[in-house]
Amino acid sequence: xxxxxxxxxxxxxxxxxxxxxxxxxxxxxxxxxxxxxxxxxxxxxxxxxxxxxxxxxxxxxxxxxxxxxxxxxxxxxxxxxxxxxxxxxxxxxxxxxxxxxxxxxxxxxxxxxxxxxxxxxxxxxxxxxxxxxxxxxxxxxxxxxxxxxxxxxxxxxxxxxxxxxxxxxxxxxxxxxxxxxxxxxxxxxxxxxxxxxxxxxxxxxxxxxxxxxxxxxxxxxxxxxxxxxxxxxxxxxxxxxxxxxxxxxxxxxxxxxxxxxxxxxxxxxxxxxxxxxxxxxxxxxxxxxxxxxxxxxxxxxxxxxxxxxxxxxxxxxxxxxxxxxxxxxxxxxxxxxxxxxxxxx
Amino acid sequence: xxxxxxxxxxxxxxxxxxxxxxxxxxxxxxxxxxxxxxxxxxxxxxxxxxxxxxxxxxxxxxxxxxxxxxxxxxxxxxxxxxxxxxxxxxxxxxxxxxxxxxxxxxxxxxxxxxxxxxxxxxxxxxxxxxxxxxxxxxxxxxxxxxxxxxxxxxxxxxxxxxxxxxxxxxxxxxxxxxxxxxxxxxxxxxxxxxxxxxxxxxxxxxxxxxxxxxxxxxxxxxxxxxxxxxxxxxxxxxxxxxxxxxxxxxxxxxxxxxxxxxxxxxxxxxxxxxxxxxxxxxxxxxxxxxxxxxxxxxxxxxxxxxxxxxxxxxxxxxxxxxxxxxxxxxxxxxxxxxxxxxxxxxxxxxxxxxxxxxxxxxxxxxxxxxxxxxxxxxxxxxxxxxxxxxxxxxxxxxxxxxxxxxxxxxxxxxxxxxxxxxxxxxxxxxxxxxxxxxxxxxxxxxxxxxxxxxxxxxxxxxxxxxxxxxxxxxxxxxxxxxxxxxxxxxxxxxxxxxxxxxxxxxxxxxxxxxxxxxxxxxxxxxxxxxxxxxxxxxxxxxxxxxxxxxxxxxxxxxxxxxxxxxxxxxxxxxxxxxxxxxxxxxxxxxxxxxxxxxxxxxxxxxxxxxxxxxxxxx
Ligand code: SF4
Numbered sequence: 001x002x003x004x005x006x007x008x009x010x011x012x013x014x015x016x017x018x019x020x021x022x023x024x025x026x027x028x029x030x031x032x033x034x035x036x037x038x039x040x041x042x043x044x045x046x047x048x049x050x051x052x053x054x055x056x057x058x059x060x061x062x063x064x065x066x067x068x069x070x071x072x073x074x075x076x077x078x079x080x081x082x083x084x085x086x087x088x089x090x091x092x093x094x095x096x097x098x099x100x101x102x103x104x105x106x107x108x109x110x111x112x113x114x115x116x117x118x119x120x121x122x123x124x125x126x127x128x129x130x131x132x133x134x135x136x137x138x139x140x141x142x143x144x145x146x147x148x149x150x151x152x153x154x155x156x157x158x159x160x161x162x163x164x165x166x167x168x169x170x171x172x173x174x175x176x177x178x179x180x181x182x183x184x185x186x187x188x189x190x191x192x193x194x195x196x197x198x199x200x201x202x203x204x205x206x207x208x209x210x211x212x213x214x215x216x217x218x219x220x221x222x223x224x225x226x227x228x229x230x231x232x233x234x235x236x237x238x239x240x241x242x243x244x245x246x247x248x249x250x251x252x253x254x255x256x257x258x259x260x261x262x263x264x265x266x267x268x269x270x271x272x273x274x275x276x277x278x279x280x281x282x283x284x285x286x287x288x289x290x291x292x293x294x295x296x297x298x299x300x301x302x303x304x305x306x307x308x309x310x311x312x313x314x315x316x317x318x319x320x321x322x323x324x325x326x327x328x329x330x331x332x333x334x335x336x337x338x339x340x341x342x343x344x345x
Numbered sequence: 346x347x348x349x350x351x352x353x354x355x356x357x358x359x360x361x362x363x364x365x366x367x368x369x370x371x372x373x374x375x376x377x378x379x380x381x382x383x384x385x386x387x388x389x390x391x392x393x394x395x396x397x398x399x400x401x402x403x404x405x406x407x408x409x410x411x412x413x414x415x416x417x418x419x420x421x422x423x424x425x426x427x428x429x430x431x432x433x434x435x436x437x438x439x440x441x442x443x444x445x446x447x448x449x450x451x452x453x454x455x456x457x458x459x460x461x462x463x464x465x466x467x468x469x470x471x472x473x474x475x476x477x478x479x480x481x482x483x484x485x486x487x488x489x490x491x492x493x494x495x496x497x498x499x500x501x502x503x504x505x506x507x508x509x510x511x512x513x514x515x516x517x518x519x520x521x522x523x524x525x526x527x528x529x530x531x532x533x534x535x536x537x538x539x540x541x542x543x544x545x546x547x548x549x550x551x552x553x554x555x556x557x558x559x560x561x562x563x564x565x566x567x568x569x570x571x572x573x574x575x576x577x578x579x580x581x582x583x584x585x586x587x588x589x590x591x592x593x594x595x596x597x598x599x600x601x602x603x604x605x606x607x608x609x610x611x612x613x614x615x616x617x618x619x620x621x622x623x624x625x626x627x628x629x630x631x632x633x634x635x636x637x638x639x640x641x642x643x644x645x646x647x648x649x650x651x652x653x654x655x656x657x658x659x660x661x662x663x664x665x666x667x668x669x670x671x672x673x674x675x676x677x678x679x680x681x682x683x684x685x686x687x688x689x690x691x692x693x694x695x696x697x698x699x700x701x702x703x704x705x706x707x708x709x710x711x712x713x714x715x716x717x718x719x720x721x722x723x724x725x726x727x728x729x730x731x732x733x734x735x736x737x738x739x740x741x742x743x744x745x746x747x748x749x750x751x752x753x754x755x756x757x758x759x760x761x762x763x764x765x766x767x768x769x770x771x772x773x774x775x776x777x778x779x780x781x782x783x784x785x786x787x788x789x790x791x792x793x794x795x796x797x798x799x800x801x802x803x804x805x806x807x808x809x810x811x812x813x814x815x816x817x818x819x820x821x822x823x824x825x826x827x828x829x830x831x832x833x834x835x836x837x838x839x840x841x842x843x844x845x846x847x848x849x850x851x852x853x854x855x856x857x858x859x860x861x862x863x864x865x866x867x868x869x870x871x872x873x874x875x876x877x878x879x880x881x882x883x884x885x886x887x888x889x890x891x892x893x894x895x896x897x898x899x900x901x902x903x904x905x906x907x908x909x910x911x912x913x914x915x916x917x918x919x920x921x922x923x924x925x926x927x928x929x930x931x932x933x934x935x936x937x938x939x940x941x942x943x944x945x946x947x948x949x950x951x952x953x954x955x956x957x958x959x960x961x962x963x
Pocket of ligand 1: 026027028030031032033062132136137210211212213214
């Protein structure tokens with residue numbers, strides 16, 4: 001069987017440490033980025049991807065320091081442009097295992113255009129969107145994912161910009177893989193990253209990441225032991241949607257409207273069954289929390305949507321192959337000459 | 346009855362002018378291709394309105410195609426026309442001033458009814474084709490082209506709109522007759538173009554021949570005109586447009602280096618034709634139409650990082666958008682070719698008109714100290730050589746390179762002595778090897794004698810490394826905020842670009858004397874006009890020389906010496922004085938500027954007048 005880039009070739013995995021570079025890590029102590037780095041290293045090791053085949057490309061921001069800390073090929077580029085750089089790389093290199101690391105400012109504000117075009121083209125790569133709902137590196141301005149009314153240095157009177165819902169945006173751009181993880185839930189994050197890496201196409205993983213310096217606790221309701229179970233729901237393909245501190249709450253789909261129910265009131269068979277390939281259901285899932293009418297809905301985590309669609313690079317190769325078959329690849333002299341040439345003797 | 350007298354002429358300037366919907370570009374380019382077939386040297390100047398389909402009959406909707414062809418060397422499309430074909434009143438009004446006294450004026454009288462006169466802002470009592478005084482200056486051929494076309498096609502079954510669309514073929518056929526040229530080439534072209542529309546094909550052929558035969562039967566001219574083949578150097582030639590030559594040069598780079606070339610672009614006038622051409626040739630290269638200018642240049646950078654060659658092109662406004670990324674490529678020290686097909690600015694400016702006003706942008710238009718080599722082509726055919734040389738420098742010296750063309754070169758055409766790619770200079774690719782490993786670690790910024798760094802491509806085991814826009818330590822490439830190191834890196838990058846002067850040809854005097862009263866120094870698309878003007882002045886006995894820069898950064902090593910051989914340095918540019926600033930700053934010479942920013946090329950006479958003024962004031 002042919003292996004895809006990023007798929008293990010051997011049964012044995014490498015130690016995750018061997019993916020760490022010799023660079024001193026410069027994130028603030030306590031930053032959520034540390035855990036994400038660790039999980040990524042561990043997934044690379046589990047999947048046993050040769051270091052030299054891996055490329056990490058980032059833009060600008062705290063998250064974009066990421067490539068420096070991995071002993072792979074990497075480029076720390078300019079603000080917002082990592083998806084476009086990675087697209088150019090993928091266009092000529094089908095063999096590599098490519099990761100884009102971006103944040104809510106880098107990926108959704110200055111680089112928003114590149115991100116949506118990457119998703120619609122479906123180049124095979126993994127995009128890790130570290131969402132901390134704030135600009136960290138520039139010290140605390142509101143970002144395109146900051147909730148309405150956020151008060152900070154550039155929103156003294158509170159933000160009036162409706163935030164982006166990144167996964168909804170991604171679906172709007174016809175993404176083929178969207179998932180959500182949390183920095184401090186290593187097990188779930190590793191599962192999600194593994195799935196993203198195995199997906200052939202652009203995989204967008206939104207990772208809620210705590211910026212403990214400028215936006216501490218932004219996701220605490222989703223991560224604190226006391227509130228977590230009531231406020232998140234971990235999706236599993238073909239499994240019913242239930243959640244709650246006692247696992248006693250469920251979600252049913254009433255037409256196109258989701259409703260929260262007590263498990264005691266309905267039979268498990270009536271619950272919404274998660275189907276990763278159902279784009280309509282995925283759309284409803286992405287909207288669980290951004291619609292005020294849906295207040296009280298748990299935040300979906302895990303893989304929301306995953307379908308197969310031909311990748312850009314495969315189609316490009318198909319065209320190149322056709323062109324080579326029809327036109328050849330030899331000395332282009334005849335092409336240069338064209339039909340209308342003359343000779344001076 | 347046929348005419349058998351034929352007047353022999355060395356060269357002819359002809360202008361086809363009509364509505365943008367009249368097919369003047371096709372007419373002009375067909376006449377050009379036929380002239381090429383007859384072995385003439387030539388230069389073309391297509392001039393079209395910004396609007397895709399400007400309202401019919403208006404002055405701003407006039408589309409023109411100018412061709413200068415000859416049996417001697419032709420350097421420019423010509424200042425004035427020997428022949429003007431005016432398909433309507435507006436075309437006449439906008440062009441008559443450039444028709445030489447005694448020149449031939451071919452008029453479609455059907456384009457001079459009340460409506461056309463009104464649209465061209467002529468008083469209907471002042472119909473120019475009845476103005477004896479005006480017409481007495483020229484040899485006039487008044488023809489009812491529209492009516493004759495309709496008559497020829499009355500049984501074709503085509504609608505009136507389609508019929509009228511082929512009237513340009515009448516004009517073309519007639520002009521073929523006037524210059525004793527066969528219609529074969531165009532007939533073959535039409536056959537191929539309309540292979541799926543036999544009715545249209547037949548109509549066009551019929552009208553083309555009708556125009557030709559009309560010349561024979563009405564014996565409209567006392568004689569036809571003959572222009573013999575030019576004595577070009579030996580070789581196989583074709584006529585080529587500048588943008589096409591750039592595209593072919595990029596294909597040659599892919600073929601010679603074996604690298605995967607990624608051409609990433611975003612549509613913009615007048616650079617888009619390069620992408621149109623390259624999109625056909627996916628057998629040689631990969632093309633990528635990006636979502637914006639920034640994505641185009643960054644995708645190209647991504648390809649270069651992956652061991653391919655990234656190429657991107659745009660025009661001034663698009664280059665402005667790409668500048669941050671070009672700065673990244675300078676910092677990464679990565680091969681990248683950026684083409685700017687310049688157009689008249691500022692801002693959106695006049696997209697279909699030419700200018701040379703992005704030289705300072707190419708030189709300085711980035712944040713920080715970001716030097717990069719700048720090259721400029723001087724003719725449509727030279728575009729092939731320039732882009733190849735740019736690619737060679739980009740790869741061998743690990744640097745982004747900027748190539749300056751412009752709308753006049755990109756759309757214009759000239760004969761090209763076709764080069765066999767197998768015979769082009771070899772390109773050394775500085776791939777990383779074991780010599781670049783120190784203490785078991787790959788050193789991405791370990792420099793060679795040129796000061797360029799090794800290229801380590803993902804997939805190469807043991808060469809994993811990270812690079813980026815942050816300041817980097819020399820040799821290791823690790824992020825470094827060390828003050829001395831930053832200064833060192835800035836100086837090294839500058840020196841690396843300066844060192845390229847050792848690898849490029851010296852500048853030569855192209856015409857006139859090597860020491861004298863005045864040196865005309867040019868760059869880019871003004872070559873033809875300057876060359877012709879200086880040649881004329883030198884023939885008249887002036888002590889004048891002409892040199893033209895293809896390498897603008899770094900300059901050829903002998904430039905300072907060449908400048909020192911003349912009393913005066915004249916620098917004509919289609920901008921408000923850009924090269925002159927750099928020359929003054931670098932060599933401390935008090936050069937004289939000559940500037941034009943009208944969206945039009947220089948005429949030969951403008952240059953000659955300026956030269957005479959300078960010498961008079963001495
Ligand atoms: S500013 Fe915030 S996001 Fe950035 S490193 Fe510090 S804690 Fe992490």
